[in-house]
Amino acid sequence: MGKKVTIRDIARLAGVSVTTVSQILNGKGARFSKKTQHRVLKLRDQYGYVPDFNARSLILQKSSSMIGVLVPDISSPFFGTFVKGVQQVAQHEKMVPLIFSANRDPKLEQEYLSQMIARSIDGLIIASATMTTDTISRLIGSREIPYILFDKNYAQHGTRVLTDDYRGGTLAAQHLVNLGHQRVIALKPRQQSENFTQRMKGFYDTLIKNKVNFDQKRDVIVASLSRPGGYAATAAVLASGATAVFAGNDDMAIGLLRGLTERKIRVPDRLSIIGYDDIYMDEYVSPRLTTIHQPILDLGIQSAKMLLSKIHDDHSSEQIRRFPVKLVIRQSTGQPRQN
Amino acid sequence: MGKKVTIRDIARLAGVSVTTVSQILNGKGARFSKKTQHRVLKLRDQYGYVPDFNARSLILQKSSSMIGVLVPDISSPFFGTFVKGVQQVAQHEKMVPLIFSANRDPKLEQEYLSQMIARSIDGLIIASATMTTDTISRLIGSREIPYILFDKNYAQHGTRVLTDDYRGGTLAAQHLVNLGHQRVIALKPRQQSENFTQRMKGFYDTLIKNKVNFDQKRDVIVASLSRPGGYAATAAVLASGATAVFAGNDDMAIGLLRGLTERKIRVPDRLSIIGYDDIYMDEYVSPRLTTIHQPILDLGIQSAKMLLSKIHDDHSSEQIRRFPVKLVIRQSTGQPRQN
Numbered sequence: 320m321g322k323k324v325t326i327r328d329i330a331r332l333a334g335v336s337v338t339t340v341s342q343i344l345n346g347k348g349a350r351f352s353k354k355t356q357h358r359v360l361k362l363r364d365q366y367g368y369v370p371d372f373n374a375r376s377l378i379l380q381k382s383s384s385m386i387g388v389l390v391p392d393i394s395s396p397f398f399g400t401f402v403k404g405v406q407q408v409a410q411h412e413k414m415v416p417l418i419f420s421a422n423r424d425p426k427l428e429q430e431y432l433s434q435m436i437a438r439s440i441d442g443l444i445i446a447s448a449t450m451t452t453d454t455i456s457r458l459i460g461s462r463e464i465p466y467i468l469f470d471k472n473y474a475q476h477g478t479r480v481l482t483d484d485y486r487g488g489t490l491a492a493q494h495l496v497n498l499g500h501q502r503v504i505a506l507k508p509r510q511q512s513e514n515f516t517q518r519m520k521g522f523y524d525t526l527i528k529n530k531v532n533f534d535q536k537r538d539v540i541v542a543s544l545s546r547p548g549g550y551a552a553t554a555a556v557l558a559s560g561a562t563a564v565f566a567g568n569d570d571m572a573i574g575l576l577r578g579l580t581e582r583k584i585r586v587p588d589r590l591s592i593i594g595y596d597d598i599y600m601d602e603y604v605s606p607r608l609t610t611i612h613q614p615i616l617d618l619g620i621q622s623a624k625m626l627l628s629k630i631h632d633d634h635s636s637e638q639i640r641r642f643p644v645k646l647v648i649r650q651s652t653g654q655p656r657q658n
Numbered sequence: 659m660g661k662k663v664t665i666r667d668i669a670r671l672a673g674v675s676v677t678t679v680s681q682i683l684n685g686k687g688a689r690f691s692k693k694t695q696h697r698v699l700k701l702r703d704q705y706g707y708v709p710d711f712n713a714r715s716l717i718l719q720k721s722s723s724m725i726g727v728l729v730p731d732i733s734s735p736f737f738g739t740f741v742k743g744v745q746q747v748a749q750h751e752k753m754v755p756l757i758f759s760a761n762r763d764p765k766l767e768q769e770y771l772s773q774m775i776a777r778s779i780d781g782l783i784i785a786s787a788t789m790t791t792d793t794i795s796r797l798i799g800s801r802e803i804p805y806i807l808f809d810k811n812y813a814q815h816g817t818r819v820l821t822d823d824y825r826g827g828t829l830a831a832q833h834l835v836n837l838g839h840q841r842v843i844a845l846k847p848r849q850q851s852e853n854f855t856q857r858m859k860g861f862y863d864t865l866i867k868n869k870v871n872f873d874q875k876r877d878v879i880v881a882s883l884s885r886p887g888g889y890a891a892t893a894a895v896l897a898s899g900a901t902a903v904f905a906g907n908d909d910m911a912i913g914l915l916r917g918l919t920e921r922k923i924r925v926p927d928r929l930s931i932i933g934y935d936d937i938y939m940d941e942y943v944s945p946r947l948t949t950i951h952q953p954i955l956d957l958g959i960q961s962a963k964m965l966l967s968k969i970h971d972d973h974s975s976e977q978i979r980r981f982p983v984k985l986v987i988r989q990s991t992g993q994p995r996q997n
Binding site for chain 2: 331410416417418420434437546573602604
């Protein structure tokens with residue numbers, strides 16, 4: 320025996336969210352297009368959907384929005400914390416957050432996203448370095464699924480959260496300059512998204528402004544954006560003769576720190592290291608890592624809040640939230656050793 | 659205009675997986691109950707579902723199973739790695755893994771699970787310390803959703819993966835005994851699931867067998883199962899006068915290590931520490947952490963493979979996979995200091 324048609328079935332068939340169907344069927348659909356209203360009402364008649372009192376109160380009072388959260392790598396400390404922020408809001412607001420992580424594989428990301436959309440997800444938070452707003456629009460198609468970008472690529476449109484990477488690079492350089500370093504190198508990823516380009520540009524510009532000799536060919540070491548990547552760069556870092564290193568992110572910095580510890584190179588006496596992100600591991604390595612703090616938990620919290628407001632008001636205008644960064648001085652940076 | 663009824667709609671309405679519907683509609687449904695076959699065929703007729711050639715080949719050749727993975731805390735290194743194992747299999751096998759994490763809140767876990775079930779998830783991997791097989795059965799109800807337990811509570815039934823915690827505790831104790839420690843303490847969580855009880859029992863039994871004086875009241879420190887928990891226990895550990903500590907998991911051990919480093923207590927010269935799990939952070943703290951290795955990645959891989967085989971063959975019998983543990987000696991344990 321088949322079950323009764325539910326509001327979720329209507330939402331699925333109409334390609335809109337449950338909230339949209341609920342609002343239209345409850346006479347609050349004026350904000351949606353005539354086409355959408357018509358589609359939903361027609362489906363209701365076609366399938367003989369009658370909202371019963373229980374289901375209705377369930378939906379109006381405590382409907383769960385199921386939201387998808389796409390991250391590049393869930394096992395990284397950065398995205399573990401980001402997702403924790405999303406979950407905090409979810410828990411309060413009766414949303415069910417589903418996390419999907421495609422290991423930075425653009426094809427897989429699109430595949431997963433399509434599947435989520437096909438299963439009537441109510442909203443999406445997309446933190447992907449490769450996904451463009453055009454691709455997202457194409458995948459979502461005619462459905463009305465609100466989404467928030469955690470924007471690493473300075474997209475030209477879409478509601479999104481971003482941080483000030485240029486300023487982060489500036490702060491890192493200024494800290495090393497203030498300590499007296501004159502021979503500085505940077506560790507950066509091979510394929511960098513726009514946020515890394517900005518981060519590095521802020522770093523270079525500030526060094527040059529402070530008359531520190533820096534050559535973007537000679538003084539930049541390319542490595543994979545991971546702990547093993549930083550570890551593998553140890554020999555190259557030592558060969559450079561630098562007294563300080565700016566690692567593109569904390570994972571790289573922590574990998575490098577391990578390489579240096581194994582070779583009994585003292586940090587910061589012999590070499591200063593500054594990272595980027597302020598992941599929780601920074602407090603547990605030895606010496607504890609100086610870094611540029613991104614408000615990772617808060618980025619997750621605000622992304623979820625913005626998504627929620629979009630789910631509840633489909634016509635809310637495009638919003639952009641910019642988050643500040645700041646320098647956190649711990650133990651891995653110090654004055655250069657006097658020769 | 660409503661969209662055509664899809665095989666997913668039929669699956670949803672029948673409360674079975676897409677694979678089940680596909681097999682029944684393709685004349686391969688003999689393994690399912692008469693009741694299920696009847697329900698699916700009736701829905702097909704009722705909604706006039708006609709599998710078209712494209713959709714059919716899509717389903718038979720490359721259907722995506724959407725599977726849910728419930729973990730207690732996705733931001734922990736342990737479950738980050740476990741999920742990575744699930745994802746590796748998923749990527750090969752065209753499954754979409756959706757991760758949900760309810761921060762060890764049993765009510766929230768049940769709420770999320772219900773939502774996943776209501777949205778026609780194709781299968782579930784459940785790694786929860788609080789969820790019993792009775793609760794899961796109740797939530798799944800009459801639907802046919804295969805699931806795998808990552809079993810921390812030695813459930814009496816259900817297909818599941820487990821590790822040998824008693825033996826893990828034994829290995830930890832034997833290592834400390836072999837180094838010559840006579841004054842040993844343990845750090846354990848306040849509310850422990852069965853796996854911790856077994857782990858600690860293996861530890862105590864082995865100490866006693868080796869004539870090490872150990873009092874379960876005096877020599878056990880209770881702390882929260884986290885890095886901050888281990889860190890907060892630093893003073894109590896030092897006050898105990900022990901020469902070696904067995905921490906219930908690596909997170910606790912790493913928190914304690916930080917507390918000791920801050921107080922300039924040398925590890926292992928003054929105090930040996932052994933953890934449990936072998937999370938990736940063990941390699942990046944200083945000194946690197948000696949621990950009991952659990953095959954975390956492999957636990958994720960095998961859970962996914964077992965689930966897949968259950969999805970493809972609903973009548974597969976109950977399976978239990980036991981995984982071995984082993985001692986990994988790094989730098990945080992050594993002989994006790996001679997007084």
